[in-house]
Amino acid sequence: MGTVRIATVGAGVMGLSTAVCISQLVPRCSITVISEQFTPETTSDVAAGMLIPPVYPDTPIHKQKQWFKETFDHLFAIANSAEAEDAGVLLVSGWQIFRSIPTEEVPFWADVVLGFRKMTEDELKKFPQHVFGQAFTTLKCEGPAYLPWLEKRLKGSGGLILTRRIEDLWELHQSFDIVVNCSGLGSRQLAGDLKIFPVRGQVLKVQAPWVKHFIRDGSGLTYIYPGISNVTLGGTRQKGDWNLSPDAEISKGILSRCCALEPSLHGACDIREKVGLRPSRPGVRLEKELLAQGSRRLPVVHHYGHGSGGIAMHWGTALEAARLVSECAQALRTPVPKSKL
C-alpha cells in the first residue's frame, strides 16, 4: 500500500489537532478533514478554553494527568513564542475559590500549571463568601484563533479540508483507508454511542478589558475568564439539554453571579450570548474499532467525549489518537500472509 488515505470526521479542536498530529507522526499518508461545521461555528469556538481540567470518572488519573501535561507543554511553548497572538494562546493568572473546604485541596494538575499555591487570608478577603482558594497561572487557548491556526498548519503539510455532513462512517469506505471519528456529540449517530450526551453551557462574552485575572468558583458553575479580545462569563451545566438558543433569564443569572464575584463587571458592555453543548461522557473514548460489513473492513479510531475538558486535554489525546492511527496504518501496510498454515 502506498499512501494511506486518512479521513478525520469533525473540525473542532479534536478533529483539527488530531489531523495535525497524524501529519507529524504517520509517514506517507494523506489527511482530509471532513466536517459539517467549521470555526467559528463549532463547540470549541464557544468554550473559553481555560486549561483547568475536569475529572473523568472512567479514566485513570495518571492518564488524565499525562494528557493535561502534554497539552499544557504544547500550548506553553506557543504562548512563549511569536505565534501566541495568531494561535490565540495566552498566560492568565487567577484564583479558584470555594465556599467550603474541598476534599481535595491540591488537585492532580497542581504541578502542571504554574506557581500553584493556596490563597492567603488577605487574598481571600476579596471573596467574603468563600473560605478557601487556590492561586495559579495557567493557559487559555481560544478556539476562534486556535482552530484557524491548526487549519493553516494542516494545509501547510498538505492536508485537505472538506465541508460535508457525514450520516454514516461507511460513506467514507470507498475513498479512505482509515477514519478518525472526532465528531463529538455526532457519535451518538455515527458510532451508535448512547453514552455520550450534551451538557449545555451558556456563556456571555463581554468587553471588560480591565479584568486581568480569572476567577472560578470551585463548583465550576460560575467563572470569569479574561481572554484576548473579550471576557467569558459563565455558566451553566444542563445535562441532556440540546437547545442551542441562548436563554435571556440564564444570561441575567450569569451576569449577576459574576458581578457578585467581580463587581467591576457592572461596567461590562457589548454583551454577547453563546451556547455550546459539551460532548460529555464518563470517559474519553480513545480506541480503535474495526468496522465490518460483509467483506468490507473499515478501521476507525474513535477520539471523542471530552465533555468540559476538550481544550484542556486535546493535544495529549490527539497524540494518542495519532499513535492509534499509526498502528492502523502499519497494520494496513503489513502484508497479510496468504496461507493459513
Added chain:
Amino acid sequence: MRVVVIGAGVIGLSTALCIHERYHSVLQSLDVKVYAERFTPLTNTDVAAGLWQPYLSKPSNPQEARWNQQTFNYLLSHIGSPNAADMGLAPVSGYNLFREAVPDPYWKDVVLGFRKLTPRELDMFPDYSYGWFNTSLILEGRKYLQWLTERLTERGVKFLLRKVESFEEVARGDADVIINCTGVWAGALQPDPLLQPGRGQIIKVDAPWMKHFIITHDPERGIYKSPYIIPGIQAVTLGGIFQLGNWSETNNIQDHNTIWEGCCRLEPTLKDAKIVSECTGFRPVRPQVRLEREQLHVGSSNTEVIHNYGHGGYGLTIHWGCALEVAKIFGKILEERNLLRMPTSHL
C-alpha cells in the same frame, strides 16, 4: 479659608480631594482652587504606566514606606466597588526578574501573594535566573486624573489654566494656604538643587493577550533602565528609559529602539503588536519627597505653603499617603488659626 493647589497631576488633584473630603464640613467655608499650566492628558502622570510598585530598596525617609502602604490599602479598598474601572484601577499580577538572587523587597507583605518564581516560570525568561511573582494594582494615570477631576468638580473645586510665576503672586491674590504640587517643575517657583528630571520614554501598544506585568532589573544600570512591560486597561506600556538631567520633551529614536528591542527580547509575542502611541515624561526625582510646611511673609500676612513634590517614579504608588500627610499638616494650620468648628482628634 482659601486653598490654592498648584499642579494638576496625581499629587495636586489627590491632595486637593483629600483636603476637601476631610475639612469641607468642619470649616465655615473652604474654597479650593487648582492652578496648573498642564492638565490631563498633558501631565507627567498621564505618561506613567501606573503600576503600584515602590523602588526595591528602603527609602531614606521611613515615612515614605508608610505612605506607600497607605496608598496600596486605600486603592485596595476600592477594589470590589463597581466604579473601580472608572478610577482606572484594577488588580494585576506579574513578574519581577533579576539576573541573580536578591533580598525580598520591604513591601512584600503589602502586595498580595508575594512569592519567588518557580524554575518553570523562569524558563519563560532565559535572560533571567531569579524573580518574584505578586499581585499588585494598576492605577492608570489618565483615567485616575479624569476621575479625580470629576470628584473635585462635583465638590465645587475650580480649575484654572494658569502659569504661576511665584508663590507671592498667589498669596497676594487668592490664598491662605498654598499646596505646592508642581512636580518636576518645582524649581521654577523655588530653587531646589535636589530636584532633577528623570526622563522616561514609553511606547503604548495594542497587545491584549498580555495580562501580566514584567519588570526586569539590572542593578548595574539602575531603576527603570531595564525593559518593563505593564498592561493597562486598554493598551500595554513598554518602557525602560531613565535619564537623569535630560529635559528633552521629544521622543528619541534611540530610546524607541532600546525600548522596542528590550521588550521584544523579553516577550517575543510583542513583535507584531501595533503601536498606539509614544510619549516622554519627566519623573520628579529627589533623594526623598519634599513634604513640609513653609511660611511665607507676604506684605502683612502669613501664607502657608505646604510642599508636596519630588515623588520620582513612584508618584502613583505613594500619592494617597502623601495627600493624607498634607491634610494632617493642613489640619494643624487650621487648629493654629482657630478655624475648626470641630476638633480634628478623630483624624
